[in-house]
Amino acid sequence: MNGEALNLPKNGQVQNVKGNVMIPIRVVMEELGFDVDWEKRTRTVTIKQSDTTIKLVVNQASATVNGKKLALGAAPILKEDTTLVPLRFVSEQMGLTVGWDNATKTVYLITPDHGSGNGNGIEGNTGNTGSDNGSPGNGSGIPVPEQQNLAGVKGIGFDANRLIIAVDKNVTPDVFHLTGPDRIVIDIPNARFDESFSSNHSLDAFQAGFMDINDYPDVTKIRYSQFSDNPSTIRIVMDLSGARNYSLLNANDGYVIIDLNVDQSYPSKGSGKPLVVIDAGHGGTDPGAISVTKKKEKDLNLSIVKKVEALLKKETQLDYVLTRSTDVYVTLQDRAKLANNLNADVFVSIHANSGSATASGVETYYTRQESVPFANVMHKYLVKSSGLSDRKVRAKSLHVTRETTMPAVLLEVGYLSNKSDEALLYTEKFQNSVAQGVVDGIKEYLGLK
Structure with missing residues (x-):
């Protein structure tokens, strides 16, 4: 409600009943702040606020609002010792705006006085106290009109x-x-x-x-x-x-x-510690290569990168940034720009290869000559950690290794088109081993091992 999650009691959880969101009367009273009365004999719930009175009866498909009878999308129900009432009906009758996000199965409630005024709702924006009023939502519940040059x-x-x-x-x-x-x-x-x-x-x-x-x-x-x-x-x-x-x-x-690394325990580039950018190839609308059992390369890449991240979190001598940490699409240009903008010390992109059904093994790619020493070190650890055949270090003009300004490599950790490689690539043991190899290679190249 108004951008803040409601803290629901154990016996007050939101429930979906035949497509209708139902909430216990305790939540209506304690979280929405309405007055609630329960009459056990007639099994009637009376909800009051200001000049509005709602009466609902268990298992009855209509309610009265200030004496006027209205149909309900879902009748109140008695579940164990708790009465559930339809959230949308009660909220809207009390003047709240109700939104529903089907993707996340989330209800958003906006109170009438939330976000009122000129829409910016900022108090004390130059001081240390105030309100972030309006987040989330612009308060009106009306879609923001399209504007040019935004x-x-x-x-x-x-x-x-x-x-x-x-x-x-x-x-x-x-x-x-x-x-x-x-x-x-x-x-x-x-x-x-x-x-x-x-x-x-x-x-x-x-x-x-x-x-x-x-x-x-x-x-x-x-x-x-x-x-x-x-x-x-x-x-x-x-x-x-x-x-x-x-x-x-x-x-x-x-x-x-x-x-936020200004004065925290997380090291920052300004502290003089090396900064590493780790890139999970593909993502979002770009699935990458498709394996022999129809798995997507983007998911494998991200899974390995998250394991690399877990290891880097334990390293006090290194700082790191991921180009993506979820299944989102990031352009090749943005991946390189992020690393350049942060003045990173090294850049590592994680991928899996695809080719013939017999092709197998690992490869490490670089573009610029200054990346060769880094590529050699990273490939040594990739071969060892993967246990797959050595397909050598190779030069190739790839955007993320060409447009970055620091030593940069792209690792191909195996072939998704090969049944044996693919069966190995999607195991936790393989991914953990490769992730450790990536971290060990970075540390050796930066002189931290």
Whole structure:
């Protein structure tokens, strides 16, 4: 509700009854704040707020609102010792706007006074306290009109304690702290969600959504919304576990980066520790090669990269960034630009090959001559960790190894077109071994082993 998750009691879970979202009367009372009365003899629920009174009867397909009889999409039901009532009916009769995201099976509630005024809803945006009002949602429940020359927000990611926002035009974000609770708010004016955004991120009917963050102690959730339509503004809110400093990196190269590594235990490039960019090949609408049993290369690549990430998290001498951490499409240009923008020390792209049914083994590709020493070290560990045949280090003009400015390699970890290779590639043992080989190779090349 209004962008905040409701904390439901154990016996107060939301339920889907024949396509209707039902909630216990306890939730109506404790979380939505309405007055509730239960009459056991007639099994009648009376819900009151201000000048509105709703009466619902268990198993009866109609209700009365201020004495007027109205049909229900679903009748209230008695389940064990709890009465469930239809959420949409109750909420809308009380003046709330109700949205439904079928992809995530999520209900969004917006109260009448939420987001009122001029739409920006910001208080104290130059201080340490205030409101991020309107995230998610612009408060109106009305789709934001199309505007010309707006920047498109293509994606949002969070890796290595950094928020990375992909945009398709130059933008000037406004970033500020809020407290009570602690948050970092990023407003991107003259912007909208790109058409591709909803294919990789949850967006509800109010152009809002969120990402739960589980792997980093500093951030609990990232919320985003089409916050205002005058000017058209995308707002992104990082919910924090406590006060955190940050640095803003905006080189107008397609990425806006909010780095929380300023004074945290996570090492940053500014600390002098090497920065590694790990790239999971393909993703999103680009499946990559298809294996003999119809598996997609993009999934294998990401699975190995996530295992590399788990190992890099334990390395205190290295910093790292992933070009993608979920099943999203990132252009080759954006992968190279991210590494260049961060001034990374090395770049590693993970792929799997495809060819004839008899082709088998591993290969390491480079483009620029200065990448040869790195390629040789990485290939040595790839051969050892994979246990597959050595198909050598090879030169090839590939975008991510050509356009990056640091030593860069592309690893082909086996052949998806080979039954024996494929059977091995999708095992946890193989992927863990290759991931360890990737980390060991990076450390040796950087003189950390």
